[in-house]
Amino acid sequence: RILINMPYLVSATNNFEHFVNLLIEKRVFNSFMVNKIKSYEGIVDKLKCLYEMIPKRGPEAFKRLTDALHESGNRDLALRLKSNRCINNNVDFNSQLQGDGICGSKENKLNSQRQNNNPDSLTEQQSENYPMRRLPRGHWIIINIEEFNGIILQDKRVGSLENVRKLKEIGEFFGFKVSLALNVNQQSFQNFIEDFCKDGQPKNSVVLIVMSHGQKPGMLSANRLQSFAIEVVAEDGVTVSSDWIIDQFSAMNCKALAGKPKIIMFITCSGEDLIKDQAIQTDGKKFVSYPRNSDLMTVFSNFPGCQPIEYLWTKFLIEELSSVLVCNWRSKDVVTILQEVNRNLKSKSDAHLFLNFTSIGFDKKFYFTPVTEEERKQIFEMQAL
Numbered sequence: 264r265i266l267i268n269m270p271y272l273v274s275a276t277n278n279f280e281h282f283v284n285l286l287i288e289k290r291v292f293n294s295f296m297v298n299k300i301k302s303y304e305g306i307v308d309k310l311k312c313l314y315e316m317i318p319k320r321g322p323e324a325f326k327r328l329t330d331a332l333h334e335s336g337n338r339d340l341a342l343r344l345k346s347n348r349c350i351n352n353n354v355d356f357n358s359q360l361q362g363d364g365i366c367g368s369k370e371n372k373l374n375s376q377r378q379n380n381n382p383d384s385l386t387e388q389q390s391e392n393y394p395m396r397r398l399p400r401g402h403w404i405i406i407n408i409e410e411f412n413g414i415i416l417q418d419k420r421v422g423s424l425e426n427v428r429k430l431k432e433i434g435e436f437f438g439f440k441v442s443l444a445l446n447v448n449q450q451s452f453q454n455f456i457e458d459f460c461k462d463g464q465p466k467n468s469v470v471l472i473v474m475s476h477g478q479k480p481g482m483l484s485a486n487r488l489q490s491f492a493i494e495v496v497a498e499d500g501v502t503v504s505s506d507w508i509i510d511q512f513s514a515m516n517c518k519a520l521a522g523k524p525k526i527i528m529f530i531t532c533s534g535e536d537l538i539k540d541q542a543i544q545t546d547g548k549k550f551v552s553y554p555r556n557s558d559l560m561t562v563f564s565n566f567p568g569c570q571p572i573e574y575l576w577t578k579f580l581i582e583e584l585s586s587v588l589v590c591n592w593r594s595k596d597v598v599t600i601l602q603e604v605n606r607n608l609k610s611k612s613d614a615h616l617f618l619n620f621t622s623i624g625f626d627k628k629f630y631f632t633p634v635t636e637e638e639r640k641q642i643f644e645m646q647a648l
Contacts, residue, residue, distance in 0.1 A: 274590040275594060282335040307590050329345055398641055405472050407474045408420070408446055409421075412498060422577075436633055438638060446498045472530065473527075491561070493529050531563075558625055560620060560623075562619070563620070564577075580616065584604050587603050592630070
């Protein structure tokens with residue numbers, strides 16, 4: 264039961280230290296085993312090691328495990344294990360973390376329900392969370408520049424298509440409508456963004472991920488939107504300002520996303536801290552006023568260098584983000600997930616690699632919620648229209 268249910272157990276176990284202490288008190292583990300568990304860096308690896316040891320500890324160990332789960336606040340896991348039901352048999356744990364498929368085999372059906380204690384499922388707390396149950400959940404946009412043909416020589420971002428594949432898979436897993444723009448020049452880059460923001464179609468949310476080389480802004484805009492800025496290098500070597508990109512998703516330029524969650528990620532090298540934001544009011548269909556930039560989260564990568572090692576840091580970052588997201592979507596919102604990613608990145612890179620993320624009016628919790636196979640088919644049909 265434990266090995267079959269490994270992915271869910273690892274991702275849903277809370278109160279790790281208390282849980283381990285209870286297992287020690289119940290003599291499930293000796294000091295050597297505890298040291299082995301604690302020798303792993305991440306909580307995911309610690310829990311995986313812990314659960315793999317249980318079947319080797321004899322028939323009494325299972326009962327003591329369920330007792331420890333119950334006493335440590337993991338009552339739901341204890342009940343599910345006792346009932347002999349497979350919690351989530353569709354996802355292979357190793358494939359989740361090693362890139363063989365963020366949602367396992369495409370033939371598998373997805374159990375997309377959260378734990379009952381997730382605030383997103385509680386009616387009285389719905390006002391605290393962004394609604395993420397519609398189909399599609401929103402738009403998942405990936406802009407990736409791998410090759411450069413401009414006058415200024417830029418190294419090819421080797422391996423970036425693998426990052427695109429992994430991110431695309433994540434977006435589909437969580438029920439987003441995925442759009443790609445690959446190796447576009449500056450004009451096509453801007454047209455792609457503008458067309459999306461001004462197409463007049465209803466939108467539930469957006470996650471925009473921009474990956475390329477980056478440069479520090481040569482001149483600071485008078486209307487600073489963020490405390491961090493970057494010039495994204497397009498295929499032709501011409502740059503697109505992160506401020507310009509962010510502003511296209513404002514309530515003035517993209518009315519369909521006014522009051523809706525917007526997460527914009529820039530995974531590039533270079534950048535610098537700058538200053539402040541601004542806000543205006545505009546009318547929507549129901550004459551509701553929104554700040555110019557609200558319900559907005561921006562994420563900037565902070566790489567310790569640029570070419571040629573930038574692609575290695577990018578790959579490392581994407582893998583860490585994927586791992587934490589897959590293992591924690593049931594219980595953690597996007598802010599908590601990014602905080603954990605940051606802790607892991609800083610720990611594994613000697614504090615050289617981390618994310619700068621800020622929010623403007625992002626006043627609700629944003630949970631990623633997967634879809635069933637049937638719902639995924641519906642989304643693909645919508646994309647074909």
